């Protein structure tokens with residue numbers, strides 16, 4: 279099952295993507311976590327060592343004015359993913375920090391890196407691991423969604439904070455036009471501190487016709503761990519944010535089971 283996290287910048291996509299990946303993997307599920315952001319948020323949540331690599335460089339080559347992937351999306355995941363905590367396979371578009379700093383981007387390796395971006399975007403839009411989970415963490419805002427990065431199947435999780443601007447971004451997502459028929463849009467309220475916060479997000483999602491699947495509290499343990507550079511996946515399972523993400527994992531698992539149980543249409 280594909281799960282794509284989207285929402286306003288800073289709403290908590292990477293935090294929830296990382297915790298969700300670790301939670302599913304701790305239940306014995308196969309998980310590929312994909313970070314579509316060149317500023318490494320998901321990597322930090324998972325506690326991956328930062329590098330300057332552009333991991334999928336060379337995985338797409340120019341052909342007839344377009345690009346050809348060097349293998350199937352599953353091959354590319356196998357060849358380019360790193361092992362993360364608890365057996366999560368982690369695939370990252372790249373890390374822009376050092377490359378942007380020394381302008382390498384504009385020099386000879388540009389095409390190589392760009393080919394990695396093309397390959398990553400194709401893989402993250404299309405890869406679905408049957409019987410396993412693919413969790414895609416997008417950049418903030420609607421641009422990647424408008425560019426088709428949600429793909430055409432799975433569950434798109436809209437992360438909404440109890441702030442007007444976050445709700446406005448959610449409204450923009452929903453109003454973007456017709457979503458692919460195979461994508462189910464659901465909401466998660468994040469950084470919730472009170473019943474008022476909860477009601478605010480609930481009402482907003484209700485007006486948008488998006489079901490609320492989980493409420494994640496504003497969790498001081500998350501804040502503290504982040505300040506201490508402690509990977510969030512190592513937090514105690516009883517911290518409120520982790521418990522809430524476990525609830526989201528239950529909900530997603532239920533949906534995955536239900537979709538497996540759907541009768542398949544056959545032309546014969």
Ligand SMILES: Nc1ncnc2c1ncn2[C@@H]1O[C@H](COP(=O)(O)OP(=O)(O)OP(=O)(O)O)[C@@H](O)[C@H]1O
Nearest residue numbers: 287288289290291292293418469495496497500504
């Ligand atoms: N439930 C929570 N409780 C406390 N802090 C949180 C919670 N969720 C996220 N945060 C904090 O909010 C900040 C933004 O979170 P995160 O990086 O996950 O957002 P994002 O949506 O991925 O951002 P970006 O759009 O920049 O990629 C981080 O400092 C993170 O630790």
Ligand SMILES: [Mg+2]
Nearest residue numbers: 291292315319
């Ligand atoms: Mg992020």
